[in-house]
Structures are given as structure tokens and as C-alpha cells.
Amino acid sequence: MSSRSTPLGEFDLIDRFFKTGADSMPTNADEAIALGIGDDCALIKPPANEEIAITSDMLVEGRHFFAGADPALLARKALAVNLSDLAAMGARPLGFTLALALPAVDEVWLEAFSKGLFASAKEYSCPLIGGDTTAGPLTISITAFGAIPTGKAIRRSGAKAGDDVWVSGTVGDARLSLAALRHELNLSSEDLQQIEHRMHQPTPRLELGLHLREVATAALDVSDGLVGDLMHILKQSQVDAEIDLDKLPKSNILKKQESSIQNLFAASGGDDYELCFTASSSQREKIQAISKSLKLPLTLIGKILPKKGVEAKVYLLDASGTLLGDLQAAPFFNSFDHFAS
Template identity: 50%
Template sequence: MALGEFDLIDKYFRPPVRRAALGGGDDCALLVPTPGMQLAVSTDLLVEGRHFLSTVAPDRLGHKALAVNLSDLAACGAEPLAFTLSLSLPRAEAAFLAPFSAGLLALAEQHDIELVGGDTTAGPLTIGITVFGEVPEGLALLRSGAMPGDDVWVSGCLGDARLALEVFRGHAALPGEAFTAVREAMERPQPRVALGQALRGVATSAIDLSDGLLGDLAHIRRRSRVGATLWLETLPRSAALDAMPEALQRECLLAGGDDYELLFTAPPSAAEAVRAAGLASGTPVTRIGCIEPAAIGMRVFCETHGSEPLDLSAYAGFDHFKS
């Protein structure tokens, strides 16, 4: 017998509430932000077939649904507090819900945040999450603060999630162990929450990489009214991606999407502080280019001292209604 909605919410989505003044189960969740802090809010909707494959294991889906939202908090330098979950699914089945909630709540536990409310309904598999975090007033990392002369940095490695997708599509092949690693990058991204907080007061702008390096850098460029130069050879990549043909590497690195790394800018004088933030948060950080005046637009050179920029017309930012 299918569980009813209320039973199901109770069974899988009611962890003990600690920090929130009141958790789920009432009309609203009540949160008490710390005095002097701003509340940072982000929301994402994941749709089957668009944001995840129907073959993904439910525990990984639960992890990823929360991870992509935490990544937005990371990009603001916010400390995560709580989240709400809206779930539309065809049937209330324990075979899906038990591992889904386990994956979701394990990541929540890892970041010490609570599920404070939500909504469950029958319908096409769709996952809506809204996350709440807090950040000291005036210290949120924005997209709008990049200045010409700033360095451009990125955390972790780029392109592995896209490489995994290409393997699934049959466009690339990888030995088992390497495939496991890139699949992990695609299905279990680790939001750079600690790095984001460590970059408060250090980075001049930040964004998380969800649509691809060039597409997301374009948001910083537009908000900050600047141009940028990147050096292809400096883009951090896994050994698996490094072994791929050059054209595929470029596609994965520049337009891969789903990386959930932080892309950020900082003046050259802050380079040591950036490296210290990376060390303190246990996150690799790499300098990949510099911010230019707006008139320069977007350039990518193969080498740091290259003279001939790549043709970027093939690497548009991912757009859910164009692709």
C-alpha cells in the first residue's frame, strides 16, 4: 500500500530540529538569524531528464539536489543554516524515498543544517530546494565587485562532470576507476562552502560554476562591467580529462557545466590570502586569468603568454531554453 503524503513526510523527512526556532510541521518554519547577519537565500528546481538522468541512484540525487543549492550559498560566502524541500514524484515509494532522503540528509548533517519545511505532491519527478544561510552584513561575495587587474581564480578541477556525461553519451571512454571518479564529480559534487566563507573580505567577486566556466564568468563580467582573459593551459583538470583529445578537453573545461566549483576574483595583492583561504578550507585554488577592462571582452589564450586568442563562438553559456 502506498504511504499517504503526511505519513511519508513524517517517515523520511523529519530529522530532529536543533537550531531553527521551530522546524517543519506547521504552516511556516520559523528561523532566527543571528543579530548583525544578513540572511542569504537561494532556490533551485531540478527536473528529471533535464538536470539529472533517470538512471541516477536516488541517494546521489538527494545529495546533488542539496549540493547545488549549498554551492550558491558558498558563492556568497554564507554559512548554511537550513533548507526547505518541495518534492513532486509520481509515486510515494520507499524504494526511492529511503535512499533519496538518506543522501539528502547525510549532506545536510555534514554541513550541520536542518530541513525546516516542505511540500510533497504527486507529479513528474521534480525537486525544489530553497537554502538559507547567513553572512555578516556587507561581507557577502557578489558577482559585481570584479575590477580590471584582479586575478581570476577557480577551486578544484573543471570539466569532470561533463566528461562523465560524454561517457554516458558514448562520446568518450574511460577505464573503470577513472570513470568512477568523474561520475562522482557529476553525481556527488562537494559544494565549496568552507572556501566561500574563507574568501569573505578577500575575493572581490564570486560565482559558483553551474553553467560552465565561460557562461558563469559572463555573469561576473556583466555584473562587474569588465572583460577577462583566461589561459587554457592553467585550467585545473583531472588526469582523466588531461588524457582526452584536445577538442573535448576544451569543451569540458570552458563550457562543461555542473562543476559546482567557485570562480572568483581578487586583486594580485590578495594572492597570498587566497592561497591561505584554500589551505584553511582544504580546497585547491588555481589562478586561471585576469580581469580586463570591459572593452577587451572575453579572451582565452592557449598559453599564459599566447598571442592568438581562441575562437569562443562554439562555447556559449548553457541556457535551459536554448540547448
């Protein structure tokens, strides 16, 4: 960690928290990290016949999380959302850098933050390899690096008419948690407890991403909302899609809500960090086998269609095949989302 950009000498102590943690990290199995923390740059030695995947995500207090949020959970989420992007491309993590702006040096906060960060880094075998700290409004910016065999990255542009559309896990619980915390609806504290981790501690679907290299034609992670995110695939692949809202996988807690809320949160809630992907219908058995081996539900939710108009479109159906709406431009669901802020 460098602290050159901060005028505060006390920020040197930040190094202590991160260097100690970084030193206890497992060394990268394939030794792709030739040099970690401690010099002007980290060095990544690209593994033979692999490409490096790079992604950055920033979390800003007041924008992406509430002031006073648990620092350990924040650290875990900041890393998880980056790893989720690696998962969506089919990359395995190599390492990450952290740029951290802090309003003041708070040892208790830093201790909890670095503990959370290194716990996640260990869990996903993704070491901290560098970064920077400065004084400023609380902002956590992580850049993650991953590796993918050359040509195997799952891009957003590969979906073909006739492909199935799939999503992993369940969708909508992060949005349901947010709604409950904002008192937009009633949820028992027991129910909230069961789903709150979906909002605070998303699980990057890294293992799934690796398996999808061989079967998916396109993929992304659901960060802003399933239907809106799917539009990115449709636009880049120049196709339309139909999605059966009744098939969206929902938790038993979400299923207790009225059906319009269920569909709204599942289709457009955001912060799910599940993978939405497309695949030829000839891959269905393989995909079910992947689901079984990972013990992760993978649900067929729709179909890719040839593009009819100038703009890519998604048609929303119910189980009877009735068209509930068609969408072609962001922001999606805003008229539908009566909780939109």
C-alpha cells in the same frame, strides 16, 4: 512537511520519512532556526548583524537527471547545488525547505532519498525546516537559507580591472563523466569510476566561501560552465577578462583526453560546482594560504581587464598568449561544443 496540496492520503507516509530524519538533525548551533518542521511556516530568527541569503534550485527528471537515477545521490546533489550557491556568496547554511513532486509513492525510493538527504544535511549542518509534497512528474525543489555578516556577501558585481581570476579544485570532470556515460568518447571504467562522483555528488565549497569574504571582489559557483558563468561576473561588474585555457586546473583523467576536449570540458563543461572568483593581485599570498589550509587547489587562470566595447567580453588565450577566441554573448562555446545537446 505539509501535504495539503496532494489529493493522495497515502502521501501522508512521506511525512514519516522526512519528519523522522528531521527530528534527528542536530540543532542549529546559533539557534537561527526558531521553529522547524510542524507548523504552517518555519521561523528563522536573523542572527544579529547578519543578512539572510536565499537560493532555490530545482531538479527535474529527464531534464537534470536520468530517469531511474539513484535516489540517494539525487537527494545529495539537490541539496549540494543549493549549498554551492550559498558558498558562492560567502554564506553559512542555516536550513532548507524541500518541495517534492512524485509520480507515485514508492517507499523504497523515499527511504533511500530521505537517507541521502539527511546524510548531506548532517554533513553540512543544514537542517530541513519545512516543505511540501504532491503527486506529479518527479521534481525536487530545494530552497536553502544562509547567513552572512551584513555587507560581507560576495556579489558578482565587484570585479575590478587588474584583479586576478581564480577557480577552485578542478573543472571538466562532470562533463567528461557525462560524455562517457553517453558514449560520446571512450573512457575506461576505472577512470570513470574515479571521476563519476564529480557529476553525481558535487562538493559545495562552503569553507572556501567563508574565507573568500575577506579576499574576493566577486564570486560565483560554476554550474553551467566556467567561461559562461564568468560572463555573469563580467556583465555585472562591467569589465572584460582574459583567461589562459592552458592554466585551467584539470584532473589527471581529463588530461588523458586530447587537448581540444580537455579545454572544451574544463572551460564550458558545467556541473563542476567549483567557485570562480576575482581578487586583487595583492591577495595572492593570502589565497595561497587559504588553499593550503583547506587542502583545496586554487588556481590563477586569468585577469580582469577594463571593458573595451559595449558588451563585456572574455578573451581566451593559450600559454603562449595567442588569442584563441573572444566571446561576448551566450550561449557560449555552442559552435565549439560538438557534443552540445
